[in-house]
Amino acid sequence: MTEETYRLNCFVENKPGVLARIVGLISGRGYNIQTLNVGPTEDGTVSRMRIDVLGTERVVNQIILQLRNCVNVIEVTSRRR
């Protein structure tokens, strides 16, 4: 399977430690984050993260499912870049 860049769009609770948890989940499994962009949303309690990762479809799906298991992650969507 070929590796491609995927953009993950995450909406997460705006709480301390959430960024570290999400970045740790991805890097701790040996995947490299190419771009990371974090910002507020109109709802001050929710942050939006755009994460670009390089991986096979299977690996990226795995990352998405594990992100969804994260207690602070509200929603994750992805698309191939």
Next chain:
Amino acid sequence: MFGYPGGNVVDVFDHVRTAKFRFVLGRHEQGCVHMADGYARATGRPGVAIVTSGPGATNAITGLATANVDGVPLVLVSGQVPLSQIGTDAFQEADMTGICRAATKHSFLVKSADEIPEVVAEAFYIATHGKPGAVVIDVPRNVQEATTDARYPERVSLRAYHPESAATPSQVNRLAKWLNEAKRPVLLAGGGVIAANAAGDVAALAAKAGIPVVTTLMGIGCVSASGMHSLGMAGLYGSYAANAALAAADLVVALGVRFSDRVTERCFPNGVHRARLVHVDCDPSSIDKNVTADLGIVADVKDLLTTVNSRVKPSLRAAWLARVAEWKAKHPFSYRQLRRGVIMPQAVVEAVDRAADGRTLLVADVGQNQMWCAQYFRHSHPRRFLCSGGMGTMGFALPAAIGAAIARPDCRVVAVAGDGGAQMTIQELAVAVAERLPIVLVVVNNGCLGMVRQMQDESFGGRRCAVAFPRVHGAGCPDFVKLAHAYGAGGVRVTDPAKLDSAVAKAMRAKGPTLVDVVVDPEANV
């Protein structure tokens, strides 16, 4: 509650003193967490431990990782330096929420006393819902000192975490149809079945539809080993019958398993299987992770089985069951006596098995001894065989046995450990003595790190390195019997095969904690 105090948690201990629950003082924080873990594995209820900041917290990490990877519900409270000192390299400051991130399901750093009731409620909710796991509540000292009017919430609702899931009607239909069509179906039951208290439902499905059951290491006890549908453990160290049945099956229904490499390397090479594969788990991320399923169902195993059991047709599947029964009868686990007059380690587990009754709870450590406990004990009940599966943590058995003995005073708890693993947490024997727990610690003493020695023999041309424990004055080093006596526990050494049964049986009748040091053949392999 199990724990160990220190300066940054002493305020909480002032209330532990007058609390209504039982508090057990461990001898090392790793042991405290394993005790809470053993309590949880034996009951299904969350175990609770409390430790101080800094070294207390870091000592707890192995225990957290051990529980978390096996899906054991556990809540750890750790003290922390006062909020004003966080980030200053204060005395006994460790970034606990940072350090424990990969070893827990979730963690909280409490910022104010007002948050405490809600955080505690959420911690227990997270530990026990979805795939259970370990949760840390890190509480700075100034928060411990503060007071609050906040009340314990009546219910927990987490904005982003909704682990409840159910099979769709079409998934249930397909599973029922495939089960009804299959000629050679096999149920592969894992720790998720036990966690969901669904062992009875697996047995019921097996009996109704004539389906043999194989288990993973963590699924041991799902079905009684003596039952006609039970083929034992699959995988690297699994039984012939279990692996042969998986290989010959035309439908494998995997229930509450995560397909660890211990199982896949042997039974699902390259993550594929010839047969139709259905994978049921409460954790969506476990499906298609290591093995690709033809049908993946995210659901509570018990809920699903309740529905499926009413939908499958009764069937005898006589030919298939006869075939697997023949494998089971013809190829039991077996070993060869290597030297006359020297106890074989497998025989130690057989002796424990003979001395056991319906109320025996076996806790295995890690290494060769763990595999022999899986193979040579006739496991009959869920939550009566505890071991560290995912982490393979040496030193687990004794403290976990203490937690299990406190949780199940009606059971006789026997811990089996190697001479290596026993030395990792032997100090917890003091707890068994102090708490008057009649546990038995059987040390399978082969004078070496047997599992590693076997690996070096098999894969490194016998180049042994860093695996032998030299014997001193005839006894092993340490002398486990003297050590047991030093802790105030009973202790006996067995070297004569003829005396093994009586020594084990006697220890299992003893009133207090007893260590049985069994000197075994060091060259035996799994």
